[in-house]
Structures are given as C-alpha cells and as structure tokens.
Amino acid sequence: MGMDIDMLRCTGCKLCQIVCSVANFGENNPKKSGIRIVSRLFTEARYDVIVCDHCGECIDVCPFAAISLDSGVVTIDPELCTNCGICIDACPKGALFTHPEVGHPIKCTLCGECERLCPRGILGALAASTEGEVAD
Amino acid sequence: MYGYAGNILRVDLSCSKVSHEPLTEELVHNYIGGRGFGAYYVYKEVPPGADPYGPANKLVIASGPFAGLLLPSGSKTSISAKSPATGIYGDSNVGGHLAGELKYAGIDAVIVGGKAEAPSYLLIDDDKVEIRGAGHLWGLGAIKTEEVLKEELGDEFQIATIGPAGEKGVVFACINHDFGRQAGRCGMGAVMGSKNLKAVAVRGTRSVPVADIDGLKDVSAVMFRELMANPALKVWQDLGLAQVTTWANSIGALPTRNFRQNFYEAVNGLSGELMKETIVVGDKACFACPMATGKLCKASFRGKTVLVEGPEYETTALIGSNCALGSIEEVAFANYVCDELGLDTISAGNVVAFTMECFEKGIITKDDTGGIEAKFGSLDAFCELAHKIAAREGIGDLLAQGVATAAEAWGEESRRIAIHVKGLEWSGYESRGAPSMMLAYMTCDIGAHHNRAWSVTHDIAVGRDVIKGKAAKVVEFQHVRPLFDCLGVCRLQWVELGLPLEHYARLYPVVTGRDDSWEDLLVKSERIWNLTRAFAVREREDFGRKDDWPPGRFYEEPVPDGPLAGFGITEQDLNTLLDEYYELRGWDVNGRPKEETLTRLGLEDVATELREMGRIL
Numbered sequence: 090m091g092m093d094i095d096m097l098r099c100t101g102c103k104l105c106q107i108v109c110s111v112a113n114f115g116e117n118n119p120k121k122s123g124i125r126i127v128s129r130l131f132t133e134a135r136y137d138v139i140v141c142d143h144c145g146e147c148i149d150v151c152p153f154a155a156i157s158l159d160s161g162v163v164t165i166d167p168e169l170c171t172n173c174g175i176c177i178d179a180c181p182k183g184a185l186f187t188h189p190e191v192g193h194p195i196k197c198t199l200c201g202e203c204e205r206l207c208p209r210g211i212l213g214a215l216a217a218s219t220e221g222e223v224a225d
Numbered sequence: 226m227y228g229y230a231g232n233i234l235r236v237d238l239s240c241s242k243v244s245h246e247p248l249t250e251e252l253v254h255n256y257i258g259g260r261g262f263g264a265y266y267v268y269k270e271v272p273p274g275a276d277p278y279g280p281a282n283k284l285v286i287a288s289g290p291f292a293g294l295l296l297p298s299g300s301k302t303s304i305s306a307k308s309p310a311t312g313i314y315g316d317s318n319v320g321g322h323l324a325g326e327l328k329y330a331g332i333d334a335v336i337v338g339g340k341a342e343a344p345s346y347l348l349i350d351d352d353k354v355e356i357r358g359a360g361h362l363w364g365l366g367a368i369k370t371e372e373v374l375k376e377e378l379g380d381e382f383q384i385a386t387i388g389p390a391g392e393k394g395v396v397f398a399c400i401n402h403d404f405g406r407q408a409g410r411c412g413m414g415a416v417m418g419s420k421n422l423k424a425v426a427v428r429g430t431r432s433v434p435v436a437d438i439d440g441l442k443d444v445s446a447v448m449f450r451e452l453m454a455n456p457a458l459k460v461w462q463d464l465g466l467a468q469v470t471t472w473a474n475s476i477g478a479l480p481t482r483n484f485r486q487n488f489y490e491a492v493n494g495l496s497g498e499l500m501k502e503t504i505v506v507g508d509k510a511c512f513a514c515p516m517a518t519g520k521l522c523k524a525s526f527r528g529k530t531v532l533v534e535g536p537e538y539e540t541t542a543l544i545g546s547n548c549a550l551g552s553i554e555e556v557a558f559a560n561y562v563c564d565e566l567g568l569d570t571i572s573a574g575n576v577v578a579f580t581m582e583c584f585e586k587g588i589i590t591k592d593d594t595g596g597i598e599a600k601f602g603s604l605d606a607f608c609e610l611a612h613k614i615a616a617r618e619g620i621g622d623l624l625a626q627g628v629a630t631a632a633e634a635w636g637e638e639s640r641r642i643a644i645h646v647k648g649l650e651w652s653g654y655e656s657r658g659a660p661s662m663m664l665a666y667m668t669c670d671i672g673a674h675h676n677r678a679w680s681v682t683h684d685i686a687v688g689r690d691v692i693k694g695k696a697a698k699v700v701e702f703q704h705v706r707p708l709f710d711c712l713g714v715c716r717l718q719w720v721e722l723g724l725p726l727e728h729y730a731r732l733y734p735v736v737t738g739r740d741d742s743w744e745d746l747l748v749k750s751e752r753i754w755n756l757t758r759a760f761a762v763r764e765r766e767d768f769g770r771k772d773d774w775p776p777g778r779f780y781e782e783p784v785p786d787g788p789l790a791g792f793g794i795t796e797q798d799l800n801t802l803l804d805e806y807y808e809l810r811g812w813d814v815n816g817r818p819k820e821e822t823l824t825r826l827g828l829e830d831v832a833t834e835l836r837e838m839g840r841i842l
Contacts, residue, residue: 100517102510103322107295110432111442117294118432120329120381127380130404131372134507134521134532189430206449208462208515 095211099136101126105203105212112202113195121188123197138211141184141197147176155193162199167192226253227436228290228737230328234354236347238420239280239339243354248333254739255827257711257749258289262334263305263316264753268760268831270338277309277412278394278419280340286327286385286425287334289713290737293325293433293512296445297452297724298715300324300511302402304385308411308671309419310396310572310627311648313761313768315411315671316710319385320511321403323427324713326383330429341421346374349427350382359423364389366565367401367414374426382426388567390615391418395625397572397650401564405534406511406519409569411649411671436738444731448724452515455722462508465518467497467553469538470545477789478654478662478681480547482601483578484644484778487655488787489546500536500553509534516717524557526604533561536570542653543574548581549601559607566615572627575650577610579628579643580620588639595619641777646673647761657779658789659684661695664802667773668699670757678702679720689789692798696805704750711750752826755810755818759831762817762840769815773803817841 103126106119114121124140143163148156155169156176165176170193177185177194185194204212232245256265263285275281284306291299302324308315327333330349337347341356344363348355362370367388374384384402391398391414398414399407408414417423435441452458460468473479474492481489493499500520509519519534536544536556544563545556563570577599583589584599591598595613597620599606613621623631628650632643644651649672656663665678678699687694705726709716712733718724730743741749761768783793807814811822820841823832835841 097507100508100510100519102512102514102517104295104513104515107293107513111295111438114432115438116432117435117438117441118329118430119293119325120430121432128375128404130509130521130534131368131375134523208453208458208510208517 094138094140094213096138097135098209098211099126099138100209101128101136102208104206104208105138108202108206112200113198121191121195123184123186123195124203125186139182139184141180142182143197143199144181146181147179147185150175150179163196164198165193165196170194226250227434229253229258230331230333230431230433232332234332234335234349236335236337236354236356237339238337238341238345238356238422241341241356243356245332255749256753257708257746258333259287259301259303259713260305260316260318260707260710261749261753262287263303264314264756264760266334266336267305267307267314268756270336271307273763275307277307277312277416280338280420282307282338282416282419284337284413284416284420284422285334286337288324288327289711291732292713293328294435294736295441296513296714296732297448297718298511298514298516299713300514300715301710301713302327302408303710304400304408304413306413306416308649309394309415310412311672313647313671313764314757315413317399317408317410317413318710319400319402319406319408320514320715321383321406322512323383323385323402325512326427326429328429328433329431330427331431335425337420337422339420344421344423346424346426347422348378349425349429351429351431362423363392367391367567368404368565370424371401371404374424378426378428382428384424384426386424387414387417388565388615390567390625391415392423393615393617393625394418395568395614395617396627397569397576398567399569401567405564407564407569409571410674414567435736437735440735441732444728444735448718448728449515451724452718452722457722458515461516461518461721464497464501465508465520466537467500467520467541469497470541471496473538473542473653474546475788476681476685477658477784477787477792478656480542480651480653480655482549483547483575483582483642484651484655485582485782486785486787487657487789489549491549491551492546494552495541495545495550495556496553500557504554504557506532511715514715514718516722518717522557524554524561526555526558531558531561533557533564535564536560539653540570540574543571543578544607547574547578548607550604550607551602555604559604559611562608562611566611568611568615571652572650573611573614575644576614576624576628576631577607579631579639580610580624581606582642583635583639586638588635593620641781644673644776644778646775647671647772649673654681656681657784657794658689658792660689660692660794660798660802661698663775663779663794663799664696664699664806665702667775667799667803668703668806670754677706679706689792692801693805696802696809699806700809703754704747707753708746708750711753748826752828755823755826755828756831758812758818759823759828759835762835763838766840769817770803773816775799813842
C-alpha cells in the first residue's frame, strides 16, 4: 500500500496540500497537510513529492506505542502521542510534518483526496474503490 | 473576517518600523482586495506630485479573498504604486505562491513606505517581521537572489525579488517570484529598488477562515470537475500560453518589427509546438492550478546553457517577432537574460525593437548605440542592449526610461513609432484591425496593457471594421477582468477554459459570508477603475483625452502584409471610439470622471477633492 508517485510530472501546484488540509482538518491551510511539494527548480527543474508510503518504520521507534498499522495505513493516535518527534527523525521519507497548532505529527491518512484532485493524476493507485475517479 | 487574514502590515523602511493594523470592514466592503486595496492606498497615501522613486511613494503588495484557498488558482498577488513609467497609478500582478503565503502569515496586504538606509530585505515569518540586511544580495540577478534566499531560509518561504534593473531604477524593472514569474509591468521593481528593498520573503502557518467550508468544497468540486473534463485542458497543459503565438499571427495581431507588421513570416520558428519539441524540460503551475502553463526550458546561446521559466506568449511576441528573432530557443535565452536582470520582457522587447527600427531608419547610428549593431533579428544586440539598460550605461541610460522618453530625445520621426500609451509600452496585440482592442489599450488605466480588456475576439466576432458599439464591450471587460485581480484569483480558467462566471459568483458568499451579488462586485470594480483614473486626473492638470491616444504609426500606416494587409484605423475612428467610451463611463469629453459619476460610485471625497482643485467641473 502507499502511493506510487511519478514525481517528474509534478507541476508544483500544491493542490494536494490544500485539499489534504480541508479533508483532514476542515481548514484551508497547506501547512496542516500530510503531503509536501518541495521545489527543486533552481537545480533540477523539478519538484519532490514528499508523502508517507506507510512503510511502518516509525511504528517501532515510538516510545508511547501511539503509531499502528491498520489495514495497510500507518496511523498516529493523538491520544497517545506526546509529540516527542522521534518518529519524525526516524522517517526515511521525511514525511511526518509538524504544525504549531497541532499536538502530533501530521501524516498521510490515505484518504485519497489528493489523488482524486491531482491534475496530473500522478499520486498513484490507491484502494480499488477509487478506481475510475482519478483525474486526468 | 472570512476569506481574509484580517491584517495589514505596515513597513516604514526610513525608520525601520513595522506594525500590524486590522483590516477594516469599510476597506473590504468597498475595495475587495488585491488591486482594489492597491488603488485605495496609493490614492489615499501617495501625495500628488510625489516622486515615484522617493520615500513618499508606497508599494502595496496585496492578496485577495480567493487566494490560498481550495479553488482553482487562487494565486494572484497585486503589486501597486505610483508608477515611474507613467507617473500615474500602476499595478502588476503575479501568480505563483505568494498570495496564499501572505494570508497564512496573517496578512492581507503589505504597505511599504520610506527608504532603507542600506540594501535590505523584508522577512515575514508568521508574527515575526524583520528588516534584514541585503548587502550580500545587492547586485545579484533576480532569480539568483531568490535561490540564495531559499538556501538561507528554506523552501517554505515564498520570495519576491528584484534584479540589477530594479536597483538602478529602470522604469520597466519587474518583480520576480517563484523562479521566473513576474509582476512585470509599470516598473514596480524600480519602486522596490528605490526603497533599497531587494526582496520580500514570507512564510506562514495559519489557516484562512472561510464562511462556509462545505459550500466551498461543493463549488470548487464542480469547478475542478469541469476543468478536468474540458478537452482543451490537455492542450494548455502541453503548450501553455505558447500556443497563442501562431493563432495571434493567423489573425493579424502578432507584433512584428516594432509593430510595423502584425504578421511574422517566420512564426513557425517561434511556435508552441516547436518549443515543446525542442526546449521544454518540465511543466510548472501556480498555486492550485490544473493548467500548469509555466514551461521550464533549457536554452543555449554562444556556449552558455540556461534554465528558464518561459517564454510565454507576451515574451515571444515582444522579444520574438517584435525584434524579429529567429527561433524560440533564442527567445528563451533572451527571456532568461531579462529575468535575471529584472526587466519586464514586454517593455524590454518594445524598447529594443524601437531601438532596432530607429537604427534601421538611421535615426540613430553606432555612435549612439556604443558600437552595437542594433539590427532586427540579432540576439547579440538584444542581450547587449539589455545589459546596458540594466546597468544604465551609455545608450542604456536613456533606454532605461522607456520608449516615450527615448523618443523625446531622438526626435519627431521616432515619436510616431514609439509604441506606448501613457508611457507604458504596448503588450502583445497589434490592433489596427481590432478597434475594441485598440480602445482597450488606449483606455487601460495603467497604460498600454491588454489584461484589463482583452477584446480582440469580440472584434473578430462582430466585425473588424465595425467601430460603433465597440466601447460597451471594453467597459464590460474593464470591470469583470480586473475583478479577478481584486479577488486574488487567476482569470485564465474563465477566459480560456470557459469556466462560467456564475461559479465565481457562488464562491464569493461561501468564502466571505457577504451577500454581494456578482453585479455588486462589478460596481466595486467600476469604483476602483474610476479611482485609478482620478489619481491621474489629480496628478496632472492636463491629463485627459490626449493621454488616451495611440502612437501615430497605428493610424498613419495601414497594415503592410499578412491576413489584414491594407487594413487601417483612422483618427476619426479613434475619436468615435473615445467619445462612445467616455459617454458610457460618465466621463466628460476630455475623459475626466464627472462629479455625478464619482458620487454614484461612493467616491464623494474624491469628487470634492478634484472639484476643489479645479480638475473636474
């Protein structure tokens, strides 16, 4: 599970970031998002798409057992999380994000909203239920 | 306040003071945002007669209520000031990611006044606002400056910069943002430079409140669905605005050899298709835009290979066909040169083409150009002139003041081929065969720019020789198109992909919680239009009809070749267009707003001021 991303076709529009914040927080705020677009324009003329691939490496490093794997989705339990940041350092993708108003790292919930909206349809195949709804 | 961050940030560079003040209900109700905020503050706070390069000029960087939200391309920042190019109100807008970032940092607009003692940049990091030294950035290219600041501060900062041309006060110096997007027009980069302000860097973490988040989701879902389902979207994603070049040529509108022609026989070398085949290496979008019209290109010239965003249509028209360059790769290279120097490609293309024609006609010689063989078709000449302009060396010092000033120095014969209105060089549509488009250029509030009323398709639809009745369409466009600049949203999705205006009308209440109809918003846009006109009338005792007049070339020379060969427009036609336009606007025969018009639009204070000055009857 997780996203299969064709990063070279990303145009850097950040629609994924804004729809993620609306879907998961009910707010317009691309910084409250489980996905990040990073510009590599100056050197490589491209963007990086940074998002959790649900590899689960963060699960074992969490001292508070706040992270679990459920049906292929790595999830943080905000009740158990102390926002210590150990998982952030351990994530091989750098795909756990902090926000001053949120008491736990923000990560992809595999809700599929970004995949559905991505104008280039590059955010890969998610669950079979979303098939046919992918843009592009 | 829904749809807004709720604050204005004031920066006084003379005394290194920054302060936040709350956005007022009155400002939002009357002026919406973006260009509306710019017009309001520039009229209110820049005193008549102020030197555009002086500390009394204000630079207003303003977002709008749609910016930074989940909707198609809420990406537009308007940057306004008294323009050094025209001496009247000027603004220019830029896409990218700055507009939303300002709001995430809790700010709807930044008003910069004064002048810093030494080169500086403004850092906005949520509530932390600092004026920092920019000694290490001064002299660097506009894009290089952005790269250095991104390295220092991090990629999350959205940054606006100027190049050497802005530092040196070139009247067509632009402001760069996001690796090659520009607020190009009216010399806003020169205003920044005059304040010793090299860059503005912004990062914010806040959410932007909206009145009805579910309503926003519903309306934007429909908008995105319609955009994605439009077969034309793929063409825009593939070619971007570069596809316009061959179309403009086919309708006899492509500026060629300093607007002598509107048809370029070598257009195939400049086509969007060729560009995609030969130099495009990637696509690039502004915030939340499915169109991704930005094209990253690699271009080589004389052993140097550069990476550049662009060229888009305007650059290809004014630097390509207007300077008679041979290939899109040459245009892309020239685009890079202008971007790094911080020159608006539209005005730079005009200035160089004007120089080339004067050189061809013998009005100037190599003695004047400092030895440059300023011939049409020469990329070497383009690059050499661009560097001299940015450095203000030799002929560059004169050309840095635009074609109108250069023509004053070079005499009568050059004046009729200096292609500008109000001191702002003409953008990419030659309009001898498009009377409404001609009127749009003549009456555009900032000078000869197309974006306020792009009505050439109206001329094609109702008849290219028809004069009567054309002004109404121009007025209509001059209200609806700048409304997008107030709302902080790109208009391309409406103009090019036919997204209905009704969607934008439905967005306004769900975003802002206000009950204004689209018609109400158009009245506000008309208010702003009259306010920017009032600025010009207040500024100059003799401002009026003569300032809405195009260069002699357009009514003295018929179109020499191409699909519109033999076509022309007469002085009588131009006067008929203006008469009709002034009448519809409620302005007098000299193009000055009547008191009753200003009063109808809620500008009683402005009417009183202008009447007491004897500027209106």
